[in-house]
Amino acid sequence: MAAALYSPNHCCSSPSSLAAAAAYSNSNSSSIGFHKNIIIPFSVKRKVLGSVVLQSNCGGGHLSNAAILMQDGALATKMAATGEAPPKNLKEGLLSVPPPVERKAPIDSDVNEGKSTVSITVVGASGDLAKKKIFPALFALYYEGCLPEHFTIFGYARSKMTDAELRTMVSKTLTCRIDKRENCGEKMEQFLERCFYHSGQYDSQQNFSELDKKLKEHEAGKVSNRLFYLSIPPNIFVNAVKCASLSASAANGWTRVIVEKPFGRDSESSAALTTALKQYLQEDQIFRIDHYLGKELVENLSVLRFSNLIFEPLWSRQYIRNVQLIFSEDFGTEGRGGYFDHYGIIRDIMQNHLLQILALFAMETPVSLDAEDIRNEKVKVLRSMRPIRVDDVVVGQYKNHTKGDVSYPGYTDDKTVPKDSLTPTFAAAALFIDNARWDGVPFLMKAGKALHDKRAEIRVQFRHVPGNLYNRNVGTGLDRATNELVIRVQPDEAIYLKINNKVPGLGMRLDRSNLNLLYKARYSKEIPDAYERLLLDAIEGERRLFIRSDELDAAWALFTPVLKELEDKKIIPEYYPYGSRGPVGVHYLAARYNVKWGDLGVDE
Numbered sequence: 001m002a003a004a005l006y007s008p009n010h011c012c013s014s015p016s017s018l019a020a021a022a023a024y025s026n027s028n029s030s031s032i033g034f035h036k037n038i039i040i041p042f043s044v045k046r047k048v049l050g051s052v053v054l055q056s057n058c059g060g061g062h063l064s065n066a067a068i069l070m071q072d073g074a075l076a077t078k079m080a081a082t083g084e085a086p087p088k089n090l091k092e093g094l095l096s097v098p099p100p101v102e103r104k105a106p107i108d109s110d111v112n113e114g115k116s117t118v119s120i121t122v123v124g125a126s127g128d129l130a131k132k133k134i135f136p137a138l139f140a141l142y143y144e145g146c147l148p149e150h151f152t153i154f155g156y157a158r159s160k161m162t163d164a165e166l167r168t169m170v171s172k173t174l175t176c177r178i179d180k181r182e183n184c185g186e187k188m189e190q191f192l193e194r195c196f197y198h199s200g201q202y203d204s205q206q207n208f209s210e211l212d213k214k215l216k217e218h219e220a221g222k223v224s225n226r227l228f229y230l231s232i233p234p235n236i237f238v239n240a241v242k243c244a245s246l247s248a249s250a251a252n253g254w255t256r257v258i259v260e261k262p263f264g265r266d267s268e269s270s271a272a273l274t275t276a277l278k279q280y281l282q283e284d285q286i287f288r289i290d291h292y293l294g295k296e297l298v299e300n301l302s303v304l305r306f307s308n309l310i311f312e313p314l315w316s317r318q319y320i321r322n323v324q325l326i327f328s329e330d331f332g333t334e335g336r337g338g339y340f341d342h343y344g345i346i347r348d349i350m351q352n353h354l355l356q357i358l359a360l361f362a363m364e365t366p367v368s369l370d371a372e373d374i375r376n377e378k379v380k381v382l383r384s385m386r387p388i389r390v391d392d393v394v395v396g397q398y399k400n401h402t403k404g405d406v407s408y409p410g411y412t413d414d415k416t417v418p419k420d421s422l423t424p425t426f427a428a429a430a431l432f433i434d435n436a437r438w439d440g441v442p443f444l445m446k447a448g449k450a451l452h453d454k455r456a457e458i459r460v461q462f463r464h465v466p467g468n469l470y471n472r473n474v475g476t477g478l479d480r481a482t483n484e485l486v487i488r489v490q491p492d493e494a495i496y497l498k499i500n501n502k503v504p505g506l507g508m509r510l511d512r513s514n515l516n517l518l519y520k521a522r523y524s525k526e527i528p529d530a531y532e533r534l535l536l537d538a539i540e541g542e543r544r545l546f547i548r549s550d551e552l553d554a555a556w557a558l559f560t561p562v563l564k565e566l567e568d569k570k571i572i573p574e575y576y577p578y579g580s581r582g583p584v585g586v587h588y589l590a591a592r593y594n595v596k597w598g599d600l601g602v603d604e
């Protein structure tokens, strides 16, 4: 029997391991995979017309190598990324190899073959994000066998720490999704042994040269690739990039820099940041992270739309009445008030996370899944957007609230926030895309902190069924009877479609039900954290989920004028109690466009 095996390049490239896996797959076993010649569990096994396709834990759709077991038992590999032809002696019609999902970005085959190294430096390693997200994500990748064979992780910050102290700090925070898994302790030990620390200033080339020296020792003469993750406040981005680039760039491999948001606070400062970064880096070395693009359900948005015939034909003004992009958190700016007060919720969430989702949602079909093709389509959406009117924006700020014995602080109770701050902790806005597909469709965004629940979702409300035979049975709630598609990004990831159906029985009464794909009911595997996907992508040179500079410019061009107007006019936010549903103004905004917020309805 013939078998076709697909594997991500970084996990599985050895022909002998592929052969072993192929043989194993033929033995009617449960799902398998392979890593460094050792068979490890895989998550998915599918039959494709007599061939067996395996996907690894490291990438799902990010497939790059296909190993083809031929009839005579010989094994050949096909580099999907290079488009190399299948082996000549492959008998025609023997195999059905589904087209690989190509990653056209250069796949670092040297890394996979163990010839080169990847050094990851977390700049700002002593900080909140590094502890909370970056180190746990790196460990999860290591646990899953997704990091290259030769890798080293360095923490870099001003704080004085030894390697051992960094390891202790990191070990305390590895309370990630992996921590209850088999062999977690052992894996963690192995992971920590590959973590080191260097203390230095962010603007000292001398200190970065010292780091370079240490990195070289670990790279041991191999081709070196270096990834710097800037997990530091934005005012020191440029200094750190300058020093890293001039004094610690890879000598003979790639150098990439992940930059955390905020990328400026308006068009001007963002452009200045881009110009400054480009003094030291090429655009293709800069990976601007928007971690919402790494979330599973956001990643699934294009799959849902472009791989299901039933959605794409409805995806326009003809059938969609409005789209809602909703973000809410049930806690305030606790601990981050100093940062937040300079930015506010529009810059913190709307201009990046929600707008990126909107662009993905509304873009035309890209030519391919190639990063540039997708980003080209997103930019077109952003550039087709109508300027936001200040009247189409509602801003709010949370105030203190006591519930029972518990007292919740107001935003300005934070000592790092000025008492008279007008910074919005909540905002809602109506946006429009002036193109043929979306003309006149309101895209309503809403984002807030210290609200009654935590959620991020996309709601698509469809139009009424014309001449609906069943209007009579629906009664006056015609609005409630329209279909709604909900993509719940978090928590409890789900995609559900509200449909009308008949209540069973002899009468004719209509009911509203959900066709519900609840991920935790459908899949036993945990959903990886967004940072895992994005770090892996950066290591692989996959830019699809990172923000290109022209996307960033277009996003700022949309929001800068309205932000300026809100700030110049000193618009006073509507105050809402901590833990409430937010300012009532959002209902007036929605009503102006004949919209009802889906999350505030009776049957959300």
Ligand SMILES: NC(=O)C1=CN([C@@H]2O[C@H](COP(=O)(O)OP(=O)(O)OC[C@H]3O[C@@H](n4cnc5c(N)ncnc54)[C@H](OP(=O)(O)O)[C@@H]3O)[C@@H](O)[C@H]2O)C=CC1
Binding pocket: 124, 125, 126, 127, 128, 129, 130, 157, 158, 159, 202, 230, 231, 232, 233, 234, 236, 260, 261, 262, 339
């Ligand atoms: N925390 C979060 O949840 C999120 C953070 N971000 C972004 O990620 C980046 C890092 O965030 P976070 O970890 O919270 O930041 P921190 O405030 O924790 O700063 C990270 C490290 O930078 C150094 N640092 C802090 N302030 C200064 C300063 N004024 N001058 C020089 N060095 C300083 C400190 O290290 P040392 O003193 O040891 O040098 C600190 O440990 C920021 O750009 C932030 O906007 C984005 C999304 C979410």
Ligand SMILES: O=C1O[C@H](COP(=O)(O)O)[C@@H](O)[C@H](O)[C@H]1O
Binding pocket: 291, 329, 348, 349, 456
């Ligand atoms: O970028 C940010 O995102 C977080 C929310 O991220 P999530 O993955 O936990 O939903 C938000 O709290 C923070 O203010 C913002 O800077």
